[in-house]
Amino acid sequence: MATAKKKRVSKADAEVRVRRVRASDMANVIALDAHITKLPKPDYWTDVLRRYGRQRLHERFFLVAEDRTERTNPRLLGFIIGEVRAWEFGSTPCGWVFALSVDPDARLQGSGRALLDAISAEFKKAGVSKMRTMVERNTILQMLFFRGEGMMAGPYLQLEKDLD
Amino acid sequence: MRLQISTQLAIFAVLELSAREGQQLSVADIGAKYGVSSHHLAKVMHVMGRAGLVRSVRGAGGGYQFAGNARRTTLLDVVQLFEDANSAEPDGGAGDATPEGQALRQVLSEIDDIARATLGSITIATMRKLVDRRATDNGRQPKAARGLAAAKNAV
Numbered sequence: 001m002a003t004a005k006k007k008r009v010s011k012a013d014a015e016v017r018v019r020r021v022r023a024s025d026m027a028n029v030i031a032l033d034a035h036i037t038k039l040p041k042p043d044y045w046t047d048v049l050r051r052y053g054r055q056r057l058h059e060r061f062f063l064v065a066e067d068r069t070e071r072t073n074p075r076l077l078g079f080i081i082g083e084v085r086a087w088e089f090g091s092t093p094c095g096w097v098f099a100l101s102v103d104p105d106a107r108l109q110g111s112g113r114a115l116l117d118a119i120s121a122e123f124k125k126a127g128v129s130k131m132r133t134m135v136e137r138n139t140i141l142q143m144l145f146f147r148g149e150g151m152m153a154g155p156y157l158q159l160e161k162d163l164d
Numbered sequence: 165m166r167l168q169i170s171t172q173l174a175i176f177a178v179l180e181l182s183a184r185e186g187q188q189l190s191v192a193d194i195g196a197k198y199g200v201s202s203h204h205l206a207k208v209m210h211v212m213g214r215a216g217l218v219r220s221v222r223g224a225g226g227g228y229q230f231a232g233n234a235r236r237t238t239l240l241d242v243v244q245l246f247e248d249a250n251s252a253e254p255d256g257g258a259g260d261a262t263p264e265g266q267a268l269r270q271v272l273s274e275i276d277d278i279a280r281a282t283l284g285s286i287t288i289a290t291m292r293k294l295v296d297r298r299a300t301d302n303g304r305q306p307k308a309a310r311g312l313a314a315a316k317n318a319v
Binding site: 147148150 | 278281286290297
């Protein structure tokens, strides 16, 4: 059992490489997001690249996972975006993950975990010890993933109202 | 939020059994650890057996095995075998038709929705990680192994 688990982890580690986003990744990022959300938004992603892929890189992290086994033109498996935010809602500085997406054909192969591990390491290097995200509570897949990675409900509750 | 004793026992039993893939435990073993009667636990196991979460193994050394997928089975799957985990619906009770009753129902539904989302997003595998982390934090061996070893010695 332990051997099988170890083998699975090392296989994922061997096949997934996580690195910072490049401009040349954006076509694949936009396509993956459009595939999953059914809502293409190239202008939004161009802005995200400008803000999270090029500015304040010591506290903003736009990372992509790619298939390490493909030597030429490796396939984009997913991406994660987050940043260190301070004093929002009265909180001490913490890492916020606000986007995580994995190609449906590449799921259950360790890409999501590799991305979360990588941004966790970046947050730690940036000096924060807490990571947060927000999940729509009916999206079971995302909830199961983040719970499985050890994330629990935090001290904040999201509130909203209709603006008449 | 409080769970009925049967629900708690069901969760404890699933956690014990899922930690020992391919092995079986008797209701006496599990009951001894949690201080409950085998009779009570047997009823709980019967319900879970009908739901396909556990299977009974007959013969010498028989008992129960976990029959589900620990990475797919959630706490909600177990809880709703024993509790009404559905969102609060008007049941024709006093005041349900009044604005006050409807407002109260709205707040209670919010609580139910959050509870369902929480229970439905935590798998047995995730619970096992939480258990192991608690055991590690407590600076001792995993509670499942410790408690059952003591239980076996006592039987």
